[in-house]
Amino acid sequence: MKFIELKNVNKVYKNGVTALADVSVSIEKGEFVFVIGLTASGKSTFIKTLYREEKPTSGTVMVGGLNVGKIRNGKVYKLRRKIGIVFQDFKLLPKLTVYENVAFALECVGMKDKEIRPKVMSALERVGLKDKVRSFPGELSGGEQQRVCIARAIVNRPKLLICDEPTGNLDPDTSKEIMKVIEGINKDLGTTIIMATHDRDIVNRMKKRVLLIEHGVLAGDYAKGSYKTHEGS
Amino acid sequence: MRAVRIFVRSIRDAFKSVLRNFSLSFASIMCTTITLILVSVALICAVNIENATKSIEDELSIVVYLDGEVTEEQINNIRADIDSQDNVAEVTFKSKTEWKEEMSDYDDTFETVLNYLDENPLMDSFIVRVEDVNHLSDTAEYIKSISGVDTVKYGEGMVDNIISAFNVVEKIVIVIVIALILVTAFLISNTIKLTIFSRRSAIEIMRLVGASNIAIKLPFIFEGFIIGVIGSIIPICITIYGYVILYGALNGHVFSNMIVLIEPYNFVFWVSLVLVVLGAVVGMLGSLKAVRKYLKI
Structure with missing residues (x-):
């Protein structure tokens, strides 16, 4: 099929x-x-x-x-x-940091914090944003915000x-x-x-x-x- | 384990979002505070009025005067007859000698006049307390029909008026309290709805990344709970200190010794409990209602 x-x-x-x-x-x-x-x-x-x-x-x-x-x-x-979804308007949660935005997709599935951390970090590494972990979306450029959105979309390996x-x-x-x-x-x-x-x-x-x-x-x-x-x- | 983690995270997220959306949370908290103060005042008034009504009603009794020449045996029969009535709570016998002593103590003139007479002109009597004052006149009418009973006094028309006035006041107060609670519920849930409206994009994103409905709802429910509980702190302080001070200042009664206020302890704690539960429940239901709107359930 x-x-x-x-x-x-x-x-x-x-x-x-x-x-x-x-x-x-x-x-x-x-x-x-x-x-x-x-x-x-x-x-x-x-x-x-x-x-x-x-x-x-x-x-x-x-x-x-x-x-x-x-x-x-x-x-x-x-x-x-x-599935992971990436949007034109990013759809990030403005009150959460970059890390929290990406971790969010795993947290709401009920995954353990210990398992979440490495997955989030590797997703952020893939999109090249490892050093912006603590930033809020509002502090990032459009391209960076889109990377966060991509990281969130792929963090659970869809x-x-x-x-x-x-x-x-x-x-x-x-x-x-x-x-x-x-x-x-x-x-x-x-x-x-x-x-x-x-x-x-x-x-x-x-x-x-x-x-x-x-x-x-x-x-x-x-x-x-x-x-x-x-x-x- | 998974469910527990989602539950614990929801509590953490609720605190986080109360802090991070502080201006909106503050608006909800203030709204809760103000309405709960109103509820507290209404509740204290209502319970006190209810209590005063009860105690005044308790004071109402029927005085039954017996014929001058009743025998000991007749007195016992009449007593048994009155006692057998459903509505009768307590029957106390007061002999004419007791009346004479009481009246003599009350006023010297009475004493002189009563002592001047050879025979005690007063009558033996029963004082009857009833279970339900609403049927006071029926019971009085029945007692009047017993042979050996001379007259029955219970304030007649006046008592009926007082009782029906109390009933009306009680009903009005209950309606006011219920209306206030409904208004509170409406105001709090509306304010929380506005708070959540500003975060409908967050709810949309949660749905998109695969949060189940319950995982989306839980943080908002806890948030409503937190707002309700924080909002009830000031009303509780006002209730406890305010009522204790008021009680002290008024010496425990209003207008006359007839209307006695309820003792502050544990009364204020009960009212506080009602306030915190009301705040929390209304907060939770308000946010639940608001979230549901954006969940497409």
Whole structure:
């Protein structure tokens, strides 16, 4: 069985807007996939159905053997513990330090402090923020905050890392560094990565598999390196 | 073990977040403090009014005067008859000699007049205390019908008026206390709701990193608990010191010797206990209600 499998997924919002129309796609374990498309193309909805922020109206979404659409609200945390999520707006807790923000993901699972410490430190080391442990998010630059967010997403070693426009708020140089970190996670840890973006430079340069979503339809599925900018986005 | 760790961490996080969001916590604490002071005042008034009502009601009794020529045997029969009534709590016999002595002690003129007469003109009597003053007049009416009974005195219309006035006052006070407690609950939970509203992004993040609903709720519940308990400190001090000082200043009674205040100890401790429990419970329920709103349950 594939790691991620969407079958005939439709999503119609309450206001009648169709965000996804009959999307079927499968992704292997360890793949690195870009999801591109214009604003309001359904790209965000696609990403959100993967971590059960949105339920599909019809069709099935399977992630790591879990039928995501069938998970009840009270049990969503079981899925969230298996995946890491990185956001455009970082979503860090401003009143917690860098260390506490990353440790938080393990604490709420009920892990022992002794086990938490090395895991948090190794995650922060991977993103290159070992010396900012005691800083608060407000004292960090955008790129650094995004690294904290990545560290939090990978600290429990998820099989899947979902990135929703992680470089949307960052300048090109910082974006490159962030992409290096994400690529490193894919290569070293074998984590499957699904990343929504509209940064053409990144997509062109990295030559990964690309899913193009237009008006809620999967308009193109380009294998590694076969995607060219002029075809869309 | 896992559950215990989450529980302990929730307590730690609650303290942390009370301190780190101090301005908002302070607002909640002050709100709790002010409303609990009101509750304390209302509660002390209510219990004292209730107590005064009870003690005045206890004083109400029926005086039964017997015919001049009743025999010893008749007196015993009448006593047994009165005693057999459900509403009768206590029957005390007071002979005409006792009345004479009491009246003589009270006033010299009475003594002269009573001694001037050959025969004691007073009547033997019973003093009857009742269980329920609301049925005082019914019991009095019954006693009046017993043969050998001359007259029955119980303040008639006046007593009925006092009793119904007390009942009304009692009901009003109970309504005020309940209303105040509800207002407190509403105010505290609303303030805490505002506090939590400012942290709805935190709740969202907790959900995203895989915190279970209970793990998200617990720190907020403890936070409400802490705010409620801290908020009850000042009201408790005011209750204890204020009431003890007030009791001392008034010598333990208000207006007349009729209305006696409740002894400060252990009364103030009971009121304090009510305040701290009320603060804590309302704090917890308030924050629980507020968190639920953001949990999509």
